[in-house]
Amino acid sequence: MRSSWADAVANAEISAAATSASPSNVASVAAAPTRGGRPAYVPPHLRSRQPSSEALAPTVADGPSGARQPPSYGAAPAGASRWGGGPIRDVGRPISGGGRGGLSGWHSRRDRELNPFGNEDETTEAAFSSQENSGINFDAYEDIPVETSGENVPPPVNTFAEIDLGNALNENIRRCKYVKPTPVQRYAIPISLAGRDLMACAQTGSGKTAAFCFPIISGIMSGPPGPRQRGSRTSYPLALILSPTRELSVQIHEEARKFAYQTGVRVVVAYGGAPINQQLRELERGVDILVATPGRLVDMLERARVSLQHIRYLALDEADRMLDMGFEPQIRRIVEQMDMPSRGQRQTMLFSATFPKEIQAS
Numbered sequence: 001m002r003s004s005w006a007d008a009v010a011n012a013e014i015s016a017a018a019t020s021a022s023p024s025n026v027a028s029v030a031a032a033p034t035r036g037g038r039p040a041y042v043p044p045h046l047r048s049r050q051p052s053s054e055a056l057a058p059t060v061a062d063g064p065s066g067a068r069q070p071p072s073y074g075a076a077p078a079g080a081s082r083w084g085g086g087p088i089r090d091v092g093r094p095i096s097g098g099g100r101g102g103l104s105g106w107h108s109r110r111d112r113e114l115n116p117f118g119n120e121d122e123t124t125e126a127a128f129s130s131q132e133n134s135g136i137n138f139d140a141y142e143d144i145p146v147e148t149s150g151e152n153v154p155p156p157v158n159t160f161a162e163i164d165l166g167n168a169l170n171e172n173i174r175r176c177k178y179v180k181p182t183p184v185q186r187y188a189i190p191i192s193l194a195g196r197d198l199m200a201c202a203q204t205g206s207g208k209t210a211a212f213c214f215p216i217i218s219g220i221m222s223g224p225p226g227p228r229q230r231g232s233r234t235s236y237p238l239a240l241i242l243s244p245t246r247e248l249s250v251q252i253h254e255e256a257r258k259f260a261y262q263t264g265v266r267v268v269v270a271y272g273g274a275p276i277n278q279q280l281r282e283l284e285r286g287v288d289i290l291v292a293t294p295g296r297l298v299d300m301l302e303r304a305r306v307s308l309q310h311i312r313y314l315a316l317d318e319a320d321r322m323l324d325m326g327f328e329p330q331i332r333r334i335v336e337q338m339d340m341p342s343r344g345q346r347q348t349m350l351f352s353a354t355f356p357k358e359i360q361a362s
C-alpha cells in the first residue's frame with residue numbers, strides 16, 4: 001500500500017501516535033481555529049511587516065477575552081486567531097543521543113562570523129539594542145487555545161528560563177528581545193527537547209521558526225560534533241529544514257543565524273531560482289543546519305554535494321504549502337530514497353499553518 005505523504009517525513013510514527021491518542025491524552029484547551037478553513041496565504045516576505053491595509057489587519061477575536069489586541073501584526077483568517085491554537089501532536093519516541101548535558105561535545109568554529117543582527121561597525125550590544133522584535137504583545141496571547149495529543153506529552157513552559165537551551169542560545173534570545181515564548185513555542189520546544197517527534201499546526205507568524213530552531217540548535221550544541229568535511233566536496237548537515245519557497249527559506253535562514261550566533265552552529269541556505277555555485281561554496285565552508293527548498297536539495301543530493309546520512313533533525317515548515325505546491329515527490333525522494341537516517345535515528349518536526357487531511361490522516 002502506498003504510504004501517506006506525512007509517512008514519508010515521519011515514517012509512520014505520526015500514524016501510530018495519532019491513532020493511539022486516547023481522549024484522555026488530548027489536553028484540549030479550546031477549538032482549533034485553523035482546522036476548518038484554510039487561512040489566507042501571506043507571502044513570506046510580507047510576514048514580519050506591519051500590515052498596510054485593513055485587509056491585512058490582525059484578527060484576534062478568538063484570543064483571550066478582554067485581552068488587549070496586539071499591535072498590527074500580519075494577516076489572519078477571519079475568525080481565527082493568528083496564534084492558531086491548532087493541535088500540537090507529540091508523536092514520538094525519544095531518539096538516541098542528543099543528550100542535553102553541557103556544550104563540551106561541541107567544537108567552536110574559528111571562522112569570523114558576521115553579525116546577523118546588523119551593522120558590523122557597531123558593537124554587538126549596540127547592534128542588538130537597536131534591533132526590534134516584531135512588536136508583538138505576548139501578554140495578549142496567554143490564553144490562546146492549544147491542543148496537544150500523544151502519550152506522556154512533556155508539559156508546556158511559560159518562560160524561556162524554564163527551558164535548558166544553553167547559555168549561548170539564551171543570550172541570543174535575549175538579544176532578539178524575545179521576552180516569553182509564543183504559544184506554539186511554549187508547547188513545541190519542550191516536546192522537541194525531550195527528543196520526541198512533533199506535528200504542530202499554528203498560524204503563519206506565530207513563532208514557528210524559533211519553535212523548531214531552538215531545539216535543533218540546542219541539540220546540535222549538546223550533541224557530538226558532526227563529521228569533518230575537510231577535503232571532501234560533499235557536505236554532511238546535521239539538521240535539515242525544508243521549506244516550500246525561496247523567500248521562506250531565506251527568512252528562516254536569517255532567523256536561524258541570529259539564534260545560532262556565536263554558538264558555533266553554522267546555518268546555510270539553498271534554494272532554486274538562483275545560481276547553485278555560490279550555494280555550493282557556502283556548503284563547502286561547512287554546514288550544520290541546512291535550510292533548503294526541496295527541488296534544489298534534490299539537485300544537490302544527486303550531484304553528491306550533500307549527504308543526509310548524518311541528519312539528526314528534520315524539520316518541515318509549511319508542510320501544507322509544500323503539499324499544495326506539488327513537492328510530495330521531491331520530499332519522498334529526500335526522506336525515503338536518499339541516505340536520510342530512518343525513524344528512530346532522527347527527530348522529525350512537522351509544522352503546518354493548516355492541518356489538511358493528507359497530513360492528519362497519516
Ligand SMILES: Nc1ncnc2c1ncn2[C@@H]1O[C@H](COP(=O)(O)OP(=O)(O)OP(=O)(O)O)[C@@H](O)[C@H]1O
Nearest residue numbers: 048133134178180181182204205206207208209210
Ligand atoms: N517569543 C517571541 N517573542 C517575540 N517575538 C517573537 C517570538 N517568537 C517569534 N517572534 C517574532 O515573531 C515574528 C514571526 O515569527 P516567525 O516568522 O517565526 O513565525 P512563523 O510562524 O515561523 O511564520 P512562518 O509561517 O512564516 O514560518 C518574527 O518577527 C519573530 O522574530
